[in-house]
Amino acid sequence: MTRIDILGALSLWWNSRKEIEMAKAHLNFVAQASRRFKMVGAGVAFVFLTLALAPSAEVRAQVYTVLDTAGTATSRTAFSVSGSTGQLIGSAQLVGPQFTLTQRSVLTKIEALVNNCAVMIAGVPQCPNTLPFVVQIRRSINGAPDPRLLIAAVPLTHDNDPLTVSMESAALDEVPLEPGTYFALFAPQQESDAGFLLSNANGGAYQAGMTTIGIVTFSGSFADTGFVAVRIAAKVVPLHKHASRDHEDR
Structure with missing residues (x-):
C-alpha cells in the first residue's frame, strides 16, 4: 500500500x-x-x-337572596311621600325585618325604601340637617330582637330629599355572621331625626311584602308581622380549615 x-x-x-x-x-x-x-x-x-x-368565581361567591319584600321595587325606585305610609323609625322605636341565614355569610347589600323627615306641615318639610339612617344587625332571642347586644351597624345611603321615599342601601361585607336568625333594624343617628320604612305607596298601588318584623323601644323588644319594603342579599363565607383548627385548639 x-x-x-x-x-x-x-x-x-x-x-x-x-x-x-x-x-x-x-x-x-x-x-x-x-x-x-x-x-x-x-x-x-x-x-x-x-x-x-x-370552582368559578360565581360558585365560590354563592351570592343569594336572604329576604325580599320589596317586590317590583328596584335600586332606582322612588315614591312621593304623599300617599305613602309605613313603619315608624325614630329614636324611641327601631324597626326592621327578621331574616335567617342557613350558612356562614356576609351581607353584601341591604336595601330599604325609607323616608327621613320627622315633621311636615302643609306639605312643607320641617326636618333640616338630617343624617342617614343606619341599619343595625341584632340576634333573635326568643323570636324578638336582642335589645342589648348590637352586632353591627352601618349607615345607609341618603338622598337627603324629605319629599321622597327612596331605596337606600348599605353593605356589611366585613362582618361574617354565623347561621341563625337575626333582625335588620333601621334607626336614626340623631334624636331629632325620624321617618318611616315604607309599607305602601301611591295610595296602595305599591304594596310591600308582609314578613316578621322586630321592634325595639325603650321598654324592650318584641316581634310582629307587618308590610316593609326590604331586600337583603348575602354571600357565603366558608370557614377556613386552619381557622377551624385554631378554634378547636382553644
Missing part, C-alpha cells in the same frame, strides 16, 4: 468517526427534547386540569 493509499484510508476512517459522533449527538438531542416536551406537556395538562377543577 502506498503512502497516498494510507493517508486516504485514515481520512476516510476519521470522517466516518465524525459522522458517527454527530449522529449520536443528534439522537441524544432528540431524546432530551422529547423528554422536555413530555414534561412541558404534563405541566400544561396539570394547569388545564387545575383550572377545570377550580
